Structures are given as structure tokens and as C-alpha cells.
Amino acid sequence: MRRQDDHYKPVDWLTWLQGQLAERGYDVTSARSGDKTRFAVDAGIAPSSVTRILGGKAPDLEVQVTLSRFLGVPLNELLVRTGKASESDFQPSANESGHSAVSSENPLTPEELAAMAGVPAEDREWFVTMVRRLRKAGTTDGSAAGGAAAEG
Structure with missing residues (x-):
């Protein structure tokens, strides 16, 4: 379910994705190149999912995980780019410092x-x-x- 505050811009997402794929030798903008099918096979994504993505639909989480691994891009970046999450979803809250507290009364073993x-x-x-x-x-x-x- 897409969040109310997301600003999903398929053109920005598609432009970015097409650029990423072009850098890897895939021309997914040409109908006759065969690169859409090659990309689907190489990435391990169903051809129908590739068609939906290139048609402007944000991929579901499973496909984003696969894309993240294939492109070598952090999953949180893809989630933000596709509008499935916002950058603030990945920022630690004020009380999350990333450190564990150690009580002097009960030291850790x-x-x-x-x-x-x-x-x-x-x-x-x-x-x-x-x-x-x-x-x-x-x-x-x-x-x-x-x-x-x-x-x-």
C-alpha cells in the first residue's frame, strides 16, 4: 500500500532505472533490441514484471529486493526512489543512537x-x-x- 506522503514520480524512477541498465549494457527503451528479455533473465525477474516496471508501475518488494541485488544498489535507495518509502523511514529516531547501554549495576558478561x-x-x-x-x-x-x- 502506498503511503499518503510519498511522492512517487514514475518518470524519475524510470529515467534512473533506464540509466542504471544502460550502464550495464541493456537498452530497454528499444522494442526490438531484446534487452528487456535479456535483463529479465539476467536479473531473475519475470518478463511480465519487467514490462510493468517499464510501463511505470513501481515494483513490489520481492522484485525490489531482486533489483537491489542485481544492480548492487541498497534496498532502501530503491524503496525511496519508487515511492514505497521515504528517506525519513530510514533515519534513526532521536532515542536510537545505535549504542547499547550498559548498566553499572549489571555489567555485561x-x-x-x-x-x-x-x-x-x-x-x-x-x-x-x-x-x-x-x-x-x-x-x-x-x-x-x-x-x-x-x-x-
Whole structure:
């Protein structure tokens, strides 16, 4: 369902898409080139979907995901260009900083830190050991810096 505040402009979208495809060697503006069919096959999109898109209809989400991968363009950019979303939909709200809060009353375990930081499984044991060493070093020299740094 298209949102009320969207400003979908098929000409802008089509012009942009045709430019993207032309850069990749597809002339989808010519009826006889065969590039519409070639594009559909190469991108993995049904020819009928390509016809609808080139006719001015914004693609559905599944097709946009496929187009995103094929063109190497972020999905959020396609969603905005086609009017399915607005740029503000992808902006973090004022209370979303992207950081996790750590309570001093309940510090995270080294294992929780590793999971939150996305440490690969093969490096987690090493990571956990280093965090424990940093925490221990912070308590033996009277400083809390090692523990605070290890907690993020």
C-alpha cells in the first residue's frame, strides 16, 4: 500500500532505472533490441514484471529486493526512489543512537559483549579471555579504566 506522503514520480524512477541498465549494457527503451528479455533473465525477474516496471508501475518488494541485488544498489535507495518509502523511514529516531547501554549495576558478561560486538565464533574464546584480563587489570591497579573500556 502506498503511503499518503510519498511522492512517487514514475518518470524519475524510470529515467534512473533506464540509466542504471544502460550502464550495464541493456537498452530497454528499444522494442526490438531484446534487452528487456535479456535483463529479465539476467536479473531473475519475470518478463511480465519487467514490462510493468517499464510501463511505470513501481515494483513490489520481492522484485525490489531482486533489483537491489542485481544492480548492487541498497534496498532502501530503491524503496525511496519508487515511492514505497521515504528517506525519513530510514533515519534513526532521536532515542536510537545505535549504542547499547550498559548498566553499572549489571555489567555485561564477556560472552554477552562478544555476541553484541559480532565477534566471530572462532575468536570468541580469545575475546572473552582478553576482556577478563582487562577487567582484572582494572581492579588490581586501583583504576576502573580497564573494566569500563572492556564494557564498551
